[in-house]
Amino acid sequence: MNPSTALLTDHYELTMVQAALRSGHADRPCVFETFARRLPDGRRYGVLAGTGRFLEALRDFRFGEDELAFLREHRIVDERTLDWLADYRFTGDIWGYAEGEVYFPGSPLLVVESTFAEGVVLETLALSVLNHDSAVASAASRMTAAAGDRPCIEMGSRRTHEGSAVAAARAAYVAGFGSTSNLEAGRRHGIPTAGTAAHSYTLLHDDERDAFANQLASLGLGTTLLVDTYDVTAAVELAVELAGPELGAVRIDSGDLVEQAHEVRAQLDALGATSTRIVVTSDLDEHAIAALQAAPVDVYGVGTSVVTGSGHPAAGLVYKLVSRQGDSGAMEGVAKASKDKTSVAGRKFGLRRRGPDGVARAEIVGIDERPQDDGDDRELMVRLVERGEVVVPTDAATAREHHAMARAELPRRALRLSHGEPALPTTYLSDWS
Amino acid sequence: MNPSTALLTDHYELTMVQAALRSGHADRPCVFETFARRLPDGRRYGVLAGTGRFLEALRDFRFGEDELAFLREHRIVDERTLDWLADYRFTGDIWGYAEGEVYFPGSPLLVVESTFAEGVVLETLALSVLNHDSAVASAASRMTAAAGDRPCIEMGSRRTHEGSAVAAARAAYVAGFGSTSNLEAGRRHGIPTAGTAAHSYTLLHDDERDAFANQLASLGLGTTLLVDTYDVTAAVELAVELAGPELGAVRIDSGDLVEQAHEVRAQLDALGATSTRIVVTSDLDEHAIAALQAAPVDVYGVGTSVVTGSGHPAAGLVYKLVSRQGDSGAMEGVAKASKDKTSVAGRKFGLRRRGPDGVARAEIVGIDERPQDDGDDRELMVRLVERGEVVVPTDAATAREHHAMARAELPRRALRLSHGEPALPTTYLSDWS
Known part of the structure; x- marks a missing residue:
């Protein structure tokens, strides 16, 4: 058995579980999304990496006796929460871009559909893995393109x-x-x-x-x-x-x-x-x-x-609650109001718009609905986890092939090393349609 | 038993062992040193961290069956080298600055005295740990000083x-x-x-x-x-x-x-x-x-x-062979000749020169001899490993106390955040005496 990954987690995720268990909302169906608000300054595309490693770490995300003993001894959460953690298994669905895919601001790279408590505890692990690996892959891709x-x-x-x-x-x-x-x-x-x-x-x-x-x-x-x-x-x-x-x-x-x-x-x-x-x-x-x-x-x-990501050691990805069930039973988009860190509420779906020549033209992000493929497009959302089970390959070789394909589809300007805007515009479906 | 750390190593270290076993020089007594050629641009001091983690990882640096099977299967080294690795135990001495110590260009942070083969295989592990942890600690110290x-x-x-x-x-x-x-x-x-x-x-x-x-x-x-x-x-x-x-x-x-x-x-x-x-x-x-x-x-x-080290995610520490036994049996200082990456040959000894007021004045680095304490100085070299055994505490709390003491001794200008020169000049004993 592999070592537990459950404590590669920020303290506040467990206190949130404790408070949500008390408020009765821990089991509310939720959607958490990982995306980049922007690319690092001057970069024309990002490269998603680490998805396979995250999925492997998810399998080992279990609170065993040692982890529970630490949490109890340091009074990090109460007994009710410890009981809940002892039984923790991720049972939801996870969608996302395939590892190796290129991305742009707002691309929904990982979409976690689960109860609040099941999803919130994965925040740090998902971001640690994806921020690091994507920072390295994004720099590395510029190097291999130049080479x-x-x-x-x-x-x-x-x-x-x-x-x-x-x-x-x-x-x-x-x-x-x-x-x-x-x-x-x-x-x-x-x-x-x-x-x-x-x-x-x-x-x-x-x-x-x-x-x-x-x-x-x-x-x-x-x-x-x-x-x-x-x-x-x-x-x-x-x-x-x-x-x-x-x-x-x-x-x-x-x-x-x-x-x-x-x-x-x-x-x-x-x-x-x-x-x-x-x-x-x-x-x-x-x-x-x-x-x-x-x-x-x-x-x-x-x-x-x-x-070290060639000047950008972290990819700047965030993991945000974007939708949750309301009192009516319907899913409702949510986002905080802070001016300098806005998010778009609602569950997202990514589609790569391509021209008839096969060259990528735009990143289409549908909000609460899947964008229509106009015939030349490429679907970006892959089901990664189904009811708690990882259902995709997690190896590096598969991701490497995917990256070569996805990068080859980009317009030539994407591979320029000079500072530039993202090579594809991100268009939210509500703007587009 | 902890997982082996022996493959957290660059391929070339093992091929060097193989070639040195063949040339008959694998057992030559050697001194390897870890130091910074310079501080990150504008920084006034560096903070050594990770020594405790390195020493713990050293205890687990063993080539077990799994590690040897991988090396054999991929033909990374020959059978003679595999036999040597199977018996690997570090049996030398290691000296260095105490974890938490502040440092300057040329400070001998880790001094490994061993045979060539025993010391060369530790290069990557030592540098990974010390470069990362020192980058973080060096940034963190500026933050706590400002706070x-x-x-x-x-x-x-x-x-x-x-x-x-x-x-x-x-x-x-x-x-x-x-x-x-x-x-x-x-x-x-x-x-x-x-x-x-x-x-x-x-x-x-x-x-x-x-x-x-x-x-x-x-x-x-x-x-x-x-x-x-x-x-x-x-x-x-x-x-x-x-x-x-x-x-x-x-x-x-x-x-x-x-x-x-x-x-x-x-x-x-x-x-x-x-x-x-x-x-x-x-x-x-x-x-x-x-x-x-x-x-x-x-x-x-x-x-x-x-x-991420506040703009400097790696501390820039290097691990260099600085001395080895020659044919005569005497230790001889060695250094490569490349113009842009020079090193100073010979085994180093660090001493913090202090004034009568207790304020640090200079970093004295003796070459092949220990600098004399003029009465107000502080000895910097600590024996960390003696004949393969770790002989110092490796915990973070001890290092934290040491850092507070060492930083308090620096002249006030060291804590300015603006770009500056190293707060203490490094003086090699040959210049000084």
Whole structure:
């Protein structure tokens, strides 16, 4: 049995359950939605990631003896609430966008239909997973778009929490990265892993010749030799001298990468190592990758910027009560009135409006009714959970395919890296029809 | 038994072990150090956090059957290396700054003395933990400094990975936050938890009166009522009508907080609720907290900005081989030559130089020798691990006390929020003496 995820929760969710049990409204049918009020400044689209991880965590959202003992000991909730939590199983339905889907302001990414109490306790877990993973995937997608056919390796584990690192590797893979340095991500999520050696390996040895010769003997001629510990030109010459033209790759981790890529490529070619690849790895982000598009680089290794969302470490998703049953028995849309944090009341349905050419034109969000497909459109709502049971695949590979499809449908301007407006306008059905 | 932490590691660390086993240098005595080349732009000091978590993770750094099976199946390393990993136990010594200590460029925060192979495999785990936790603590310390005697509540779980959230709550606590919304942080790290209700709770009910009355009945008069769901003035009036002057607090989560704090304080006082406190929680960071210093606010709730390091989500710490035994048997300082990422070779020792007034003056870093205490100084190096055994407390409360002491020693300019240089100059002993 997996560890419980039930305490990855904010204190106030449980006190709300307590108060709602007392007021008799804990069982009111409700709809909670997760969406972005806006995209991070200048971004043209967002990428939803983490849905699969959230659904797996939902299965483990159980208040067992240890969790209840903690809550009791610290008097966080009363006995009646503890009894309710002890029996907690999510029994509602969850709809949402498929993991890997692109999104825009207002897109209903996760729609939880349940009683108030069953839904409110999932707020923190859903947002933690989706905000983190979507922040990483949204940045990663810009990087893979800029990289084109050249593969990207995620290698940012050391720049983020050790648990985030595993999830970040998964989210980057969803957004098109080809591999990760993180071994746990390989084990847990089936993502290909990659890596050969750091500067410390070279420094350990008495000289670079000793280090390279041993690495080639141990890891094979296809390995990647790190050539910037001392002098790049001397190291490239030594690498080809020792490995011959079968050398897999050289890696450059410092300096002016554009200039060095040209120099090293020319040197490798002159030495006959025409198929030896060049890997670059120094503080890359989507802009640095774009600046290297015309340079003879074969592989990008990306660290800090991808795992920290390239300037936007949280996607800004919120989880809001948008509808609940009223006294009449009918569902009623609800929203708070605060001027600077408005929400649109009512349950939402997303549809990607496409032209006859298959290119996406708008994000249609129906309020309390499903928008009509005009023949070229793509339905975005997927049933993820039915009466408490997860009914979709939760793996990263499926989400990765979905992302490639969804991104390919966007107008070309969506992939520009410069600051811009969301690539598709969000149109609420009440405006549209 | 805890889950193994051994795969929270970059692929290349294990291939380096493989190559070093072949070259015969895997057992060379080495020193690896973790330090910051620079502070994040404009920051005046950094706060080390995560040391306790790293030491706990070190105890669980074991390659068990599952980990070895994964490595074998994916041919990540050869059989000889798998055998070595199966027997892996860290048997070296680790020195470092105490958790909670403030630091400056070059401060030797973690100094690992071991064979190459034993030390190199800890690189990613050490950096993941320390980079994340120190980023959060460094931001959190600026917030608690700006907040003065007013307590700060960490409530950013939803804006970061669900595992980071627990560690972020701990790091914020180390840097002086008083409590967290995160229940798992309460359970795992003993941090006080806090929370009452969100807007969804009010919206669930037919009206605010119903919601407030039930909350007061269920959670007591000392609870915090959220007053900005509809109209703040009406809600405050209703709150005091229902609870009387015993009302614990009101919370404001939107709008102009300075203006509203003054208005709500005046209204509460006019209603006789002079001891009812005001909690504010809308997108606060250290600058917003500073701007509220003159406003009648009692408690700050901080979310996104603290868990994401307030603009600097990774502390930028690196883990470098700085010394290793040479052929002669003597230890030799090593460093790579790259121009833009230089390191200082040799084992480091940190000392906080203080004036006779007890105020810190400089960060003294001795290279290969311990700097002399001139009588007023404070020794910074603590032995954390002795022959593989953790020999210091790893809890958050101890680190929190240490941080309060270390910060109090800094010159006043260190606590200014404006962009500045590091508050203490780092002086390498070779320059100093």
